[in-house]
Each structure stands twice: as structure tokens, then as C-alpha cells.
Amino acid sequence: SLEKRIQELEVRQQQYPEVTFLTYKDRKRILVTGGAGFVGSHLVDRLMLEGHEVIVADNFFTGRKRNIEHWIGHENFELINHDIVNPLYIEVDEIYHLASPASPSHYMYNPVKTIKVNTMGTINMLGLARRVRARLLFASTSEVYGDPEVHPQKETYFGNVNPFGPRSCYDESKRVAEATCYAYAKQEGISIRIARIFNTYGPRMHMNDGRVVSNFILQALQNEPITVYGHGKQTRSFQYVSDLVDGLISLMNSNYSMPMNLGNPDEYTIEQFAFKIKDLVGSNAPVVYKDPVVDDPKQRRPDITLAKFWLNWEPKVLINDGLKKTIAYFRNELLVKHHSERN
Numbered sequence: 001s002l003e004k005r006i007q008e009l010e011v012r013q014q015q016y017p018e019v020t021f022l023t024y025k026d027r028k029r030i031l032v033t034g035g036a037g038f039v040g041s042h043l044v045d046r047l048m049l050e051g052h053e054v055i056v057a058d059n060f061f062t063g064r065k066r067n068i069e070h071w072i073g074h075e076n077f078e079l080i081n082h083d084i085v086n087p088l089y090i091e092v093d094e095i096y097h098l099a100s101p102a103s104p105s106h107y108m109y110n111p112v113k114t115i116k117v118n119t120m121g122t123i124n125m126l127g128l129a130r131r132v133r134a135r136l137l138f139a140s141t142s143e144v145y146g147d148p149e150v151h152p153q154k155e156t157y158f159g160n161v162n163p164f165g166p167r168s169c170y171d172e173s174k175r176v177a178e179a180t181c182y183a184y185a186k187q188e189g190i191s192i193r194i195a196r197i198f199n200t201y202g203p204r205m206h207m208n209d210g211r212v213v214s215n216f217i218l219q220a221l222q223n224e225p226i227t228v229y230g231h232g233k234q235t236r237s238f239q240y241v242s243d244l245v246d247g248l249i250s251l252m253n254s255n256y257s258m259p260m261n262l263g264n265p266d267e268y269t270i271e272q273f274a275f276k277i278k279d280l281v282g283s284n285a286p287v288v289y290k291d292p293v294v295d296d297p298k299q300r301r302p303d304i305t306l307a308k309f310w311l312n313w314e315p316k317v318l319i320n321d322g323l324k325k326t327i328a329y330f331r332n333e334l335l336v337k338h339h340s341e342r343n
């Protein structure tokens, strides 16, 4: 009954004061591709808490049921085990299209598949958007700027991407996906949103995805050498996942249809970052220097002027706070792993 729903909303609003809850008429049917992954599962949490109907399509390549299992059985939630390289016929109002491996080790593991996901998969999601007249938000990446010669990176920078190297399967297919979104918008009148996401971290990152945040934290926690690739003077700027989720939802609901950077401009050299994590963990692990990575971007920091202006958005979580939460998450993951290995 309506009265019961309003009561439920009030209770939830008290539990989660930062979330704006919906009345029935604002509720949408929302597809999240890649919703069992790191970013996708946090987005699903927020959309579910807001009271939407959420459908996750995921093939569990890098995602895990564990990330969303708390919603399984909820009347507003549906999980489809589906590879988006194949067509998908469902009825939705909005599509957050996140399905794609994201960490270099994952996207290089099967480069052909990475290209298929971002090209054929994106065409399928745009075809779906076209049939049901849904708005589609595409999770693009700062990698479209390649090894940038312009710093910080503005959306108007065309990038410096090697079309042939080991990262090209990801960088170039994300660029094609942006071009495809643009083509569908122009030719078919599809409403699109393009988020160029910069390095994001937080709980539910994969243990073994080889990214710098997970590697350094796990190494520091286990007192193993902290592996800096190359001289460590390359830079990255790290955004906490809840800030990204805020940005994605604001962008989807905005009137801005050109590419938009979503990231935290807080920039560190990788060497500085190694010592920062070591300190926060309170670890005795040594910092060691390994071979450099091919085509590793030398610097990366978002210019977020557009997002500030159009979305009134900027990251809120300070690096030390975000890292502490992430360290706590990995500490617990290690305990769980240790426990299950003993049994």
C-alpha cells in the first residue's frame, strides 16, 4: 500500500541521509551492464536505495555475484547472466553501460574480447536504446587521452594514443565506442552521456587485478615488497568510488551530452603513492623498483571544470579517508581468504 511505502521511505531516509529517495512516479527501470563489477555494484547500491528497478546484465568475467548478492531476491532487482557481445532484448528507461574489463591485466588478457565488448557490445546497447528510446550513459575512460602531452587533461584534448601497442585494445575500442555513441545520437536521435572516468579505487576492487591501489595495499598488508614500475615519477590522480557514483548519476540526469571527465584532480607520483600507502598501513614492506610498463602514461590528472559547471559536482572524499576504507576492505578480504584456505 502507498502508506506502507511512504513509511518505508521515511525509515530508509533516516538510515541513509545522503541519499535522495524517490516517490513512485520518479521510479525508473534502469539497466546496468557490468553491474556485478567494482564500479557497477556501487552504482547499483545507490540506484536500489533510491528506489529504482534495477536490472544487471553481466557475464562475470571480472565481476562477482558477491558484489550484488545483498540485492538478490529484492522485488526491484534482477540479475541477468549475459554477455553483451550478444544482443539483449528487454524494456528499460535508462542504460548505464559499464560492461568492459578495466584493469590493464584484465583487458590485455583477451584483447580481442576487449575490443568486441566495447565495439559490438556498445552497438548492441545503443540498438537497445534505440528500440526502447532509453538514454544511455557510456563508461569511457581517461585512457582515451593515451600518454597525454597536455596536462591536466581537458575534454577538448584529442589524446595521444598508440593504435598498435598492448593498451590499444582498450584505448582504441573505448574511442570507437564514443564515436559510436555520437553516431547513434546524430543519426538516430539517441540521448547519450559520456563519462570519461579517471583512476577510481575503493572497496570491492579485485584482489588480483594488478592495479596500483590493490597491489600496493595488498603488498603493504602482507609485508611484501611494494612494486613501483619504472622510476615511479609517472603520476595518477585517484578518485574514491562514491564520488564517481555521484558524478555518474548527476551526469545521466543532466542536459550535457558531450564527453565529460569524472575524476579527482588530487595527483601523486606513483613513488609518493607507494610511501603514502605504506604509511597508512603502518607496514615495514620495502619499496622496490621494477621494469617500466610499455606505453605507461607518464602523467594523468583530470580538468574537471566542465563537471563543476554543468553538474555542480566535485569529489568530496579525501585520499587518506578513501584509502583507509579501502585498506580495511582488503584487510578483511585477506582474513576471509586465509580462513577459507584453512578450512
Ligand code: NAD
Binding pocket: 033, 034, 035, 036, 037, 038, 039, 040, 057, 058, 059, 060, 061, 062, 063, 064, 082, 083, 084, 085, 097, 098, 099, 100, 101, 102, 103, 117, 121, 139, 140, 141, 142, 196, 197, 198, 199, 200, 201
Ligand atoms: P570491473 O572489471 O570491476 O567491472 C566490469 C564489469 O563488466 C564486470 O562485472 C565484468 O564481469 C563485466 N563484463 C565484462 N565483459 C562483459 C561482457 N562481455 N558482457 C557482460 N559483462 C561484462 O571494472 P570497473 O572498474 O568496475 O569498471 C567499470 C567501467 O568503468 C568499465 O567500462 C571501465 O572501462 C570503466 N572505467 C573504470 C575505471 C576505474 O578506475 N575503475 C577507470 C576508467 C574507466
Ligand code: UDP
Binding pocket: 086, 087, 088, 089, 090, 123, 124, 125, 126, 127, 128, 129, 130, 131, 132
Ligand atoms: N539490439 C539489441 N537489443 C535491442 C535492439 C537491438 O541487442 O533491443 C542489437 C541488435 O542485435 C543490433 C544492434 O543492437 O545488431 C544494433 O541495433 P540497430 O537497431 O541500431 O541496428 P540493426 O538492427 O539495424 O543492425
Ligand code: UDP
Binding pocket: 103, 104, 199, 210, 211, 212, 213, 215, 216, 227, 228, 229, 230, 234, 236, 270, 293, 296, 297
Ligand atoms: N603501477 C606500479 N606498480 C604496480 C601497479 C601499477 O607502479 O604494482 C603503476 C603503473 O605502471 C601506472 C600506475 O601505477 O603507472 C597506475 O597503474 P594502474 O594499472 O593502476 O592503472 P592505469 O592508470 O595504468 O590504467
